Amino acid sequence: SKQWYQRRVRGEGQLKKELNEFKLGAGLIEKNFKEAIADHRSKIVKLSAEVEQKNEQLADKGEVIDSLRVECQERRENERYQRVTIDQLRKRMAEESQSYNQIVGDLRAQIDNINRREEEIADHQLIRCPICPAVFDQGMENEMTEHVNVKHLSTD
Numbered sequence: 001s002k003q004w005y006q007r008r009v010r011g012e013g014q015l016k017k018e019l020n021e022f023k024l025g026a027g028l029i030e031k032n033f034k035e036a037i038a039d040h041r042s043k044i045v046k047l048s049a050e051v052e053q054k055n056e057q058l059a060d061k062g063e064v065i066d067s068l069r070v071e072c073q074e075r076r077e078n079e080r081y082q083r084v085t086i087d088q089l090r091k092r093m094a095e096e097s098q099s100y101n102q103i104v105g106d107l108r109a110q111i112d113n114i115n116r117r118e119e120e121i122a123d124h125q126l127i128r129c130p131i132c133p134a135v136f137d138q139g140m141e142n143e144m145t146e147h148v149n150v151k152h153l154s155t156d
Contacts, residue, residue, distance in 0.1 A: 126135045136144045
């Protein structure tokens with residue numbers, strides 16, 4: 001039984017050796033696992049910070065895009081308003097131009113009538129009342145004076 005005892009002691013020694021090797025291996029695995037977890041945690045923290053930063057940049061870009069959209073919309077509305085205003089002004093200018101041309105035409109006709117009347121007065125050697133359009137033959141100065149007194153100077 002000495003052999004059995006030696007085998008047992010050798011077996012126990014071998015078992016202790018294998019157990020120690022297993023414990024060392026398990027310790028190494030645990031150490032490597034903890035280091036890997038810590039490394040992954042730091043990577044997760046770093047990536048989370050990067051994602052947060054990119055989200056903030058996207059939010060900033062979104063705000064810029066939104067403000068540009070609003071600005072573009074305002075410009076479109078202003079351009080629409082300006083086009084309508086310009087069209088209204090063009091229409092009003094056309095109407096005013098037509099009215100102006102009518103007035104100019106009427107004034108030219110009146111001037112032509114006055115010129116024609118002056119020519120007739122000169123041709124017929126008539127004299128005109130200095131106050132109103134009444135005309136008298138050249139020999140009727142007394143009637144014209146009476147006309148001025150009665151029509152223009154009387155206080156009745």
